[in-house]
Amino acid sequence: MKLAILSREPKSYSTQRLVEAAVARGYAAVVVDHLQCNLVLEKGRPSILYHGQPLEHFDAVVPRIGASVTFYGTAVVRQFEMMKVRTAVDSQAIVRSRDKLRSMQILSRAGLGMPKTAFTNFSQDVPAMIEQVGGAPVIIKLLEGTQGLGVVLAESAKAAQSVIEAFHNLKARIIVQEFIAESKGADLRAFVVDGQVVGAMKRQGKEGEFRSNLHRGGVGTLVKLSRAEKAAALLAAKALGLGIAGVDMLQSKRGPLVLEVNSSPGLEGIEKATQLDIAGRIIDYTAALVSKKRGKGKAKKASDAPVP
Numbered sequence: 001m002k003l004a005i006l007s008r009e010p011k012s013y014s015t016q017r018l019v020e021a022a023v024a025r026g027y028a029a030v031v032v033d034h035l036q037c038n039l040v041l042e043k044g045r046p047s048i049l050y051h052g053q054p055l056e057h058f059d060a061v062v063p064r065i066g067a068s069v070t071f072y073g074t075a076v077v078r079q080f081e082m083m084k085v086r087t088a089v090d091s092q093a094i095v096r097s098r099d100k101l102r103s104m105q106i107l108s109r110a111g112l113g114m115p116k117t118a119f120t121n122f123s124q125d126v127p128a129m130i131e132q133v134g135g136a137p138v139i140i141k142l143l144e145g146t147q148g149l150g151v152v153l154a155e156s157a158k159a160a161q162s163v164i165e166a167f168h169n170l171k172a173r174i175i176v177q178e179f180i181a182e183s184k185g186a187d188l189r190a191f192v193v194d195g196q197v198v199g200a201m202k203r204q205g206k207e208g209e210f211r212s213n214l215h216r217g218g219v220g221t222l223v224k225l226s227r228a229e230k231a232a233a234l235l236a237a238k239a240l241g242l243g244i245a246g247v248d249m250l251q252s253k254r255g256p257l258v259l260e261v262n263s264s265p266g267l268e269g270i271e272k273a274t275q276l277d278i279a280g281r282i283i284d285y286t287a288a289l290v291s292k293k294r295g296k297g298k299a300k301k302a303s304d305a306p307v308p
């Protein structure tokens with residue numbers, strides 16, 4: 001089996017671990033920078049040129065698409081799909097998960113617990129919006145933020161009003177959300193692969209910080225999820241159609257509340273907190289997808305693959 005790890009950062013922990021796990025299982029793995037891929041479309045023969053050479057003979061891709069390049073990255077994944085190459089995460093599912101509003105709509109329909117959330121088209125009636133989610137303090141979030149950037153806690157209605165107006169003036173799309181105080185600056189990250197929670201950690205924000213993101217100084221530790229938390233994580237990944245997902249949840253008096261579902265969740269935090277081979281689980285899942293397509297036993301080792 002020959003795998004392409006779609007990543008712009010060949011040296012990052014996640015990319016290296018995926019390559020390592022593939023090689024450990026006897027598969028060939030190549031890191032492909034999706035931004036260096038040119039997509040060629042012609043009758044009946046979609047193809048990809050990489051540094052001028054056609055990308056051929058791949059059995060599967062493992063997409064690691066950064067939030068800043070969702071449009072082009074997902075176009076590359078889609079092109080692989082058109083070329084009948086298996087993908088560990090569907091292009092459409094990545095697109096869906098990247099838009100916080102769209103994901104929340106889907107998660108809400110699926111019956112998942114979530115902080116009450118409001119969205120308007122740059123409405124002038126900001127006080128009504130704040131009331132909708134139960135009044136201050138409220139959380140205000142940019143629709144496409146990541147790593148905790150673009151998430152604001154407004155302690156008073158006045159502060160919330162100014163922040164929302166400022167974002168509206170900048171034409172930045174935001175959601176306003178009920179602040180879940182009882183989670184005390186911590187959240188849960190459940191790592192889902194192929195309909196199973198393969199690892200979970202609790203992330204605690206640094207002193208005085210309501211955001212628990214590791215990039216903002218939070219610390220992740222191993223945690224055992226309750227049944228309800230496990231069930232919520234699995235349902236969230238399924239509702240968004242993600243074979244691999246990092247589901248973020250807050251613990252609250254009314255049970256787990258899903259915050260968001262990440263389609264390229266980082267491996268470093270979760271592997272270090274759990275001491276588990278999560279990269280290996282991703283590779284095993286990808287190999288299983290390839291065998292399913294072939295309709296026979298285990299995926300072939302690299303040595304069985306045709307020479308490109």
Ligand SMILES: Nc1ncnc2c1ncn2[C@@H]1O[C@H](COP(=O)(O)OP(=O)(O)OP(=O)(O)O)[C@@H](O)[C@H]1O
Nearest residue numbers: 115139145146147148149178179180187210211212
């Ligand atoms: N409604 C809320 N109530 C309490 N805390 C919240 C709420 N929303 C977000 N937080 C805190 O802020 C953090 C960042 O929020 P969120 O995960 O929505 O943003 P993000 O920027 O997309 O992060 P990521 O890097 O995980 O994609 C959460 O992990 C959580 O600790």
Ligand SMILES: [Mg+2]
Nearest residue numbers: 145146147260
């Ligand atoms: Mg996010």
Ligand SMILES: [Mg+2]
Nearest residue numbers: 148248259260
């Ligand atoms: Mg998050």
